[in-house]
Amino acid sequence: MKNRKNILLAIGLLLIGLIAGWIIKPSNNHKTESSDDQNIGSSEHQEIWTCSMHPQIRQNEPGSCPICGMDLIPLEITGDGGDPGLYQMSENAMKLANVQTMVVGRGDASREMRLNGKVQVDERASYSQSTHIPGRIEQLAINFTGEKVSRGQNLATVYSPELVTAQEELLQAAAIRSSQPELFEAAKTKLRNWKIGDAQIEQILSGGKAIQRFSIRADVNGIVTEKMVDLGDYVERGMPIYEISDLSKVWVLFDLYEGQLAWVKEGSKVEFTINSFPGETFEGKISFVDPLLDSQTRVSTARVEVDNKDGRLKPGMFASGVVKNTMSAGQTQELIIPKSAVLWTGKRSIVYVKTDVDGRAGFRLREITLGPSLGDSYVVQEGLEPGEEIVSNGAFTVDAAVQLSGGTSMMNPDGGKQSTGHDHGQTQQDQTGQIKVEVSKNVNNDLNKLVDDYLRLKDALVKDNYSQARQHAQAFEKSIGTVDGFNPEAKIVWESYEKELKADAVIISGAAKIESMRERFDELSTTMIGMVKTFQLTNKELYVLHCPMADSNKGADWLSASSEVKNPYYGSAMLTCGELKETIQ
Known part of the structure; x- marks a missing residue:
């Protein structure tokens, strides 16, 4: 605050001096001095600090994102002759925002499919073994699937009353075959239709009596993959009894x-x-x-x-x-870019093309037409030429900065300043950069229920109770999906929180041990603290407590309904480690 007052005092003295100089010696020079002074002031406030995940956050000084807690990144905005389609960044801002570029080239459009x-x-070597004799299964030689069988092997024995009758007809015809040979041949043909061979027919004639039971033999070699009958079943002619596969x-x-x-x-x-x-x-x-x-x-x-x-x-x-x-035909190679370079708007695919302007990096939005996906890259059909340089990593960060500057961006193809959440009547931003959003009573109740589930999870971690912690984490995850009823402006802010809360809840509820839960609990707590402040959940007094030893001595906060320190990151091992950091009223 002292430094800021000194700067304001210096600027005031400078303005007084300029005014006095203009009064004492008015001339055209005062216009140049005033113009130079304005340019200096403009350059001093040229740098904007924003969040790469939440571009609606804008501050004139570094700090943490009030939504997700990430460090803000500088985005230096400079004009380019009024060209709304070109956005410039300094090398320092590109490094801090991890913006990387690549030169577009051609290559083999190959894809590895898993x-x-x-x-x-x-299927061509699968055979359905059927019975050629109707009757009752009296014996099974193959009793389970997986048995190996050979062609001609006995599979089952069948008693067939119809076959016994046919044999008796054969014996009767044999007695008068000298006078009625046609009848005798017809009786033998009837048996052959049941796949009774000539050897068995001769056996019946020589024995002078009917054979009571007949064997069903395998037609092919293979493994029995399915058994379809049981002992005592009655089978019809042509009914499948085994599935045999080679x-x-x-x-x-x-x-x-x-x-x-x-x-x-x-x-x-x-x-x-x-x-x-x-x-x-x-x-x-x-x-x-x-x-x-x-x-x-x-x-x-x-x-x-x-x-x-x-x-x-x-x-x-x-x-x-x-x-x-x-997909490359012959010597033809395709234009290929990584997926990380592409931004989607639903109907359009865009990239940011880099150009050098007065020694600085300039970025211009370019709409392209994509071809097939190659896993982690795309084939470009239209919109780019070999040798052009595009943003390969950090395209979303560049687009967020362009939106803030009012340039032509993914969601604002016509250019012009875009309103952010804190510009609306129900969504504001206080002097610390913290977003304040007004919501309805029903939404407030839903969010407070989410806070209650969080506090139960915190208490379970304090008690070193893994099963309860997992149960409350699952309840917390379920409660996230029940929050609804936001106005359009507040919904944009909520969706940022919702995504991060769900990711934390899924990891905590799925953790195999309580130590893994605690490792993620600090991120969940940071998001919850931001959410409570953003939506002004003042149904109850809450406290922000801090443990300096959590997160490998980096320190971590948590929310509590009591100012008494009960540490969820260490539980009974260091229950009172921590201090009161803030009271939310």
């Missing part, structure tokens, strides 16, 4: 989402791993891409055929694959 899938039975070859079916279909083609090479064989990599080619998309899951499949003679791969195993693909 796919998840499962090992499945080759697992010497299997399929690995990978899920393909709609956005991945353009990058995965038949013939694409795949490297994949199986969870059951860590450290081992398999290779294959995509032999088929399903032309149909599941209407519910919106997923298609890509098939890789794999030799499995050793039987290591089992149907149902999970697989993780990587497909490397390129």
